[in-house]
C-alpha cells in the first residue's frame with residue numbers, strides 16, 4: 001500500500017520514526033498502532049527502531065528512510081538503546097514521558113504540515129538533554145504515558161494537550177549553561193572529537209557530568225532526588241566543564257574534597273558523599289569504569305589498603321600505601337614500636353607522629369625493602385634472646401663482633417639488628433663445631449673456659465671467629481651461643497702462652513742483650529727453653545717460661561747491667577773483674593756477653609763501687 005501524497009506528511013530531520021508514524025496516523029484518523037497494523041507492521045517495531053519496519057513505513061508514506069538514520073533509537077538489548085552510534089539505557093531516556101520545547105512546537109504548526117506538523121525530536125528523549133538548544137528554554141513534560149495503547153503515540157499526546165503546551169510559561173536557561181547539551185548533541189551528530197570523557201558511553205558521560213556538577217554546586221551530601229530539571233541541567237554543564245578537562249581535573253577535585261574534610265574523617269561516604277555510593281554499591285555498570293578508576297586511584301593514593309582489600313569492586317593487588325596501623329595489623333607488631341622505628345628511619349616525618357595511626361601514611365612500594373628489614377629487625381633484648389646470650393655476653397652485639405643495622409634516633413635498647421647478620425655471626429663462630437657426643441667430656445661453655453684460663457671471654461670468642469679452636473662442640477640441649485662448648489686445654493694453649501712464655505724478642509728486652517746472646521742462652525741451655533708453635537703467628541719457635549727467665553735474672557747478671565748497677569763504664573768494669581779474677585758463668589765466646597753469678601760477685605761488690 002502506498003499512501004496518497006495528499007494523505008502523507010513530510011518526515012523531518014531529527015524526527016523519530018515513531019513520531020512520523022504517529023503524525024501520519026493522526027492525519028488519517030487512526031492511532032499509531034492501528035495505522036502500523038494497516039500497513040503490515042507493528043508500531044512497537046517502529047518504536048524499537050527495526051530497520052525493515054522503518055523502510056516499509058517510509059515507502060508507504062513516500063519518505064526517504066535515510067532521514068531517520070541519526071534519529072532512530074534502536075533497541076539493542078533489554079535495557080539498552082543506540083542513537084546514531086551512541087549508547088543510552090532505559091533509565092537515561094525519557095521514553096514514556098514526552099518532553100517538548102513549546103517554542104519548537106509553535107514553529108512546527110506554521111510548517112507545511114500545519115496542525116500535523118508538531119514532531120518529536122529524537123534528542124528530546126535523552127534525559128540529560130533538558131533544554132532546546134535552538135530556543136534556549138527548558139523542555140517541558142507533557143504527560144506520563146500510562147495508556148499502553150497510546151504509548152509513544154506522540155502526535156496524539158501533543159494534540160490532546162496542545163493548549164497547555166503553547167500556553168506554558170517558557171523557562172529560559174542561562175546562556176552559558178548548555179555545555180553538556182551541546183556536547184551530547186555533537187556526539188549524536190558525530191562531530192565530537194575523541195577524548196577521555198567520550199571514551200565513556202554517552203549516557204554514562206552525561207550522568208557523570210550531572211552528578212559531579214551537582215556535587216560541585218550543592219555539596220557532596222545534596223539530595224539528588226529533590227533536584228529539579230533546571231538544577232540537573234546547570235549541574236550537567238558545570239560537571240562537563242570539569243570532566244571535559246580530563247581525569248587529572250577530576251583527581252584534583254577529589255583531592256579538594258579530601259582536603260575539605262576533617263583530617264580525622266576517613267569515611268568514604270562522609271568525604272565523597274553520593275559520588276562514592278553511586279560508583280560503588282549503587283551502580284556496578286562497566287560504563288562508569290573510567291570515572292570509577294579515577295576515584296579508585298585517588299583512594300589508593302590517600303588511604304592505606306592491603307592487597308586483598310576490595311576498593312570500588314576491584315582487589316587492590318599491590319599495596320601502594322601503608323599506615324602505621326595497617327603495617328601493625330599486617331605484621332602483628334606493636335604500632336607504637338613501629339612508629340618509633342619508622343621515625344628513626346626517616347620513613348615517617350617527625351611532624352606527623354602526633355596524628356592517629358590510621359592517618360600516618362607512607363609509600364609502601366618505595367620503602368618496601370627498608371620496611372621489610374625494619375619490621376623484621378630485632379632490638380637489643382630480642383637479639384640477645386635470639387642468639388641465646390648469657391647475662392654477661394651483651395658485648396657480642398657490639399663491634400668487633402656484631403654491629404646494629406640502625407642506631408640513629410633510637411635508644412641503645414632499641415638499636416636494630418638484622419636476623420641474617422645474627423645468623424651469619426653464629427654460623428661463623430660455630431663453623432668448626434660438631435654436636436657433642438655422649439662420652440665426650442671436659443668441654444666447657446665459653447665463659448667457664450675463659451675464667452679457667454683467666455683471660456677475657458671476648459678472647460675466646462675471637463679465637464672462634466678466627467677459626468683457631470679445633471675442638472668445638474655444640475650442646476644438643478641448648479641453642480645459640482649458649483650451646484657452644486670449647487676445650488679449656490686448647491683455650492689455655494692459645495691464651496696462656498701469651499702470659500707465660502717468652503720468645504727471643506721479649507727475652508732481649510728482659511735481659512737487655514743482643515738477639516745472638518738471647519738465642520745462645522736458650523740454645524745452650526743456660527736458660528731452659530723448648531720449641532713450640534707461636535700462639536699468634538703459628539710458626540715454630542723457641543720459647544722460655546717466664547718463671548725460668550725470672551730465676552735466671554735473679555741468679556745471673558750481664559756485664560752491661562752490672563755496669564749500670566755499680567755506676568761504672570762497661571770496659572772499665574770488665575778490666576776490673578778480670579783483675580779481681582771473678583769467673584764468668586758461661587763461655588763468653590759462645591754466649592757473646594759475659595754473665596756472672598751474683599753469688600760469686602758478692603765478695604767483690606764493695607771493691608766495685610767506687
Ligand SMILES: [Zn+2]
Pocket residue numbers: 101102103104105132133134135136
Ligand atoms: Zn525549541
